[in-house]
Amino acid sequence: MKYLFLIIGISIGAIANAQNGEELFNASCVACHTIGKGRLVGPDLKDIHNKQDTEWLIGFIRASQTMIKEGDSDAVAIFEEFSKIAMPDNDLSDDQIKSILTYIENTGSGSLENSTAVKTGVKDILSGVSQENIDSGAKLFSGLARLTNNGPACSSCHTLADESTYNSGTLAKELSETYEMMGSTGVSGILKNAPFPVMNQAYQNHAITKEEVVDLTAYLRHVSEQRFYQHPQDIDVAFVGLGSFVFVLIILSTIFLYFGRKKEAVNHKIFSRQS
Ligand code: HEC
Ligand code: HEC
Structure with a gap:
């Protein structure tokens, strides 16, 4: 007993x-x-x-x-x-x-x-999010809306494939595939407490709120799902395109001027000999 x-x-x-x-x-x-x-x-x-x-x-x-x-x-x-x-x-x-x-x-x-x-399973934080959350996440990401605790906009360090947001950060990783790789638990875990010193430091005294974590995670899911339909909004492409165009223009005008000049000079000689 x-x-x-x-x-x-x-x-x-x-x-x-x-x-x-x-x-x-x-x-x-x-x-x-x-x-x-x-x-x-x-x-x-x-x-x-x-x-x-x-x-x-x-x-x-x-x-x-x-x-x-x-x-x-x-x-x-x-x-x-x-x-x-x-x-x-x-x-x-x-x-x-x-x-x-x-x-x-x-x-x-x-x-x-x-x-x-x-x-x-653990309850998915994205169960029940709407387009509103995604829009809000997009604004927070690009800095169009301020984070409640004044943390820096994600776009100051990250880029992603979304033609509707302005993003130019190149310090850290491109985030288009992140959601697919780590899911909502992974992404939200990182936003709550980033295991990367640079990012962690940036939000140490400017914690991202619970609602903001949901919005940003919803936005990253949206971007990940939509990334194949986005045209790369890459300034470099436009730059190289414009550069090539100007280059061809210069070559063409050089050729044009060159032949123009020669012809004119010859014509002029013939003209003066005959007179
Ligand atoms: C001060 C710069 C900085 C800011 C601001 C920043 N991050 Fe980061 N982030 C990093 C760095 C550095 C890493 C580590 C990965 C790397 O080297 O790019 C990272 C990693 C991540 C990752 C993991 C990516 C992966 O595939 O491993 C996610 C998700 C992420 N950041 C989301 C965000 C979001 C959302 C915001 C805005 C709330 C944000 N970050 C703001 C610097 C920053
Ligand atoms: C922010 C993400 C994150 C959190 C939170 C986290 N881990 Fe990890 N854990 C990792 C990563 C990434 C690795 C791989 C090793 C590395 O990169 O340092 C790892 C590795 C491990 C390993 C070694 C696994 C092996 O195969 O050798 C153990 C054990 C572990 N974690 C346990 C835990 C436990 C227990 C907790 C909670 C108290 C926890 N981790 C919280 C990201 C995390």
Whole structure:
């Protein structure tokens, strides 16, 4: 009887632990990772416990960049594999990280198959957005509308294929395919807390609001879907075109003037000899 209580006690403890891990995972990791549903911004974490030991995982989850800078070969390898996208540090205790790992392990092996996050998926932040959100996102992107907390317009660093917005930034990546690559969770995760130092810095004291994250994500989805119908609004093309046109014009007029001059000179000689 004593043992039965003990077992029940342990099971309840384990469930509470897993529940907590699920909450932590949904709060801090789900933007970039899935468990068994494929790659997002970061790798699929299914069966991660078979790949690395707990100590390594705790170190990496808490401060991956520190491990990478220290030259841990596995950390460097996965960092390079993911195009050097920095995973943000997590201010979590060993126990909290262990409970996340327990949750990942159980979800991957199916025993938590019925947990809410797995059953319903995480609610897509883009469920229920309208054209209005997309328009608002386009204005925020190009700087036609100000971000609530005065962050810089995305277009000061990024371009994308949309002829209706003015965008000229060349510092950072072209964003037309981003949505297709990372989906709404990935894009919104980046907007909430960008794992890229330059962009993170830009919004550190100018956080993008929840509504703005939705609008911008909706806009990036729209751009990604429409990108094949856009004509590249590339100033360089017009520039080269105009340049070529002027060049041909100069050549033609040179030829024209050249023959014109020769003919005239000959005519003039003949004319004066005859007179
Ligand atoms: C902003 C995106 C982002 C968030 C949020 C994030 N990660 Fe990551 N994670 C990555 C990327 C990208 C990598 C690939 C390694 C790299 O680029 O540094 C990675 C790698 C990992 C790895 C190593 C996987 C392997 O195969 O070696 C683990 C484990 C991990 N993340 C766990 C977590 C956990 C747990 C959380 C939540 C507490 C979390 N991550 C939050 C982006 C993220
Ligand atoms: C100060 C410059 C700067 C500003 C402003 C900025 N970003 Fe970024 N962004 C970056 C840099 C740098 C990266 C890292 C990728 C790269 O090297 O281009 C990045 C990466 C991204 C990515 C991930 C792209 C990918 O495929 O990996 C997304 C999505 C993104 N930015 C969206 C936005 C949005 C939306 C805004 C406006 C709210 C914005 N950014 C404003 C500099 C900036």
